[in-house]
Amino acid sequence: MQLDNDPQDPVWFDSWRGVLFASARILQVADRDMLEHDGFPLTWFDVLARLFDAPPAGMRMQELEELALFNRGGMTRLVDRIEAASLVRREPVPGDRRGVRVVLTAEGRNRYAAALLRHRQVIEREFGRRLTPAQHRAIADALWSWWHDVGPADATQDSG
Amino acid sequence: MQLDNDPQDPVWFDSWRGVLFASARILQVADRDMLEHDGFPLTWFDVLARLFDAPPAGMRMQELEELALFNRGGMTRLVDRIEAASLVRREPVPGDRRGVRVVLTAEGRNRYAAALLRHRQVIEREFGRRLTPAQHRAIADALWSWWHDVGPADATQDSG
DNA sequence: AGTCAGTAATTGCCAGAACAGGAACATTGC
């Protein structure tokens, strides 16, 4: 936010604006592209991705909810919609009749694979090609820990 | 997406995941914090920020809509809500009776300034302190062009 | 067995977001 570049802004603020604007702009493009070509938005893609990487028995609703990047809460309704589109199936958990396992259908698997392929092309075009490999390496190293689940330690303390 | 780290993934994909996960996680925290302490979400903050940096005459709806980071369409309704909270005012455009200028009210200016102060503290805590200045500098340099409006040129061509 | 706190997921409700359509106005060319 705060578009004008105030020369007294600390470095981390410029860095943050870069991360923020890049992801926001690229997601706008990617979401629109996915909706148009694959027929579902990134929120679905996020869920399908988790299930694709999950063991074949699928995942519990709670796990999905915790891992979801884009939507906080409302996972029941979201899975309802994805299920109505036959990309996903709810199955009983063997030993716990309260629980539900969410599993990819064959169609869901195929549609996800196709969407992933296209999505990667979009990201490559909008992001990958626009920086040098050295720049990508620097960013990947710096932000590595955010997608490796928990946030990293304080850089001013020594911890690695 | 695609949580597991496939060793054959290109560098730009790791880099992208870093940007994506970092911004998503940090925005979740920042949005919740702002809602709780300032009484409005990041979508409002985004609009207020544009107006704060705009000339005193304010901005047209269209400009706001184009620049908005978080909000896809529906700017009329969004400005309705912000206006109902007295943070913003619609004024006629002298010479074009279709048009509207959206202007910050005094209260809007104050509330924005307070929110910005707190927001920066949150970002510093969640992001600023977690990387070294060198890392921040690298990211800021690489992603500079995304918040300097249009995306950068292809890194494989020479353009700077 | 019977009760009771704890857990998993769904439902209802309302604010907010997305999308299409339309009214009011400006601008251009005749």
Place this chain on the structure above:
DNA sequence: GCAATGTTCCTGTTCTGGCAATTACTGACT
């Protein structure tokens, strides 16, 4: 002056998201 075309913003409608309450079940304790 007048019609044709594009702009600017709003309204109607439908869908999504967030939160609290609810249902259905489990596991432990008596």
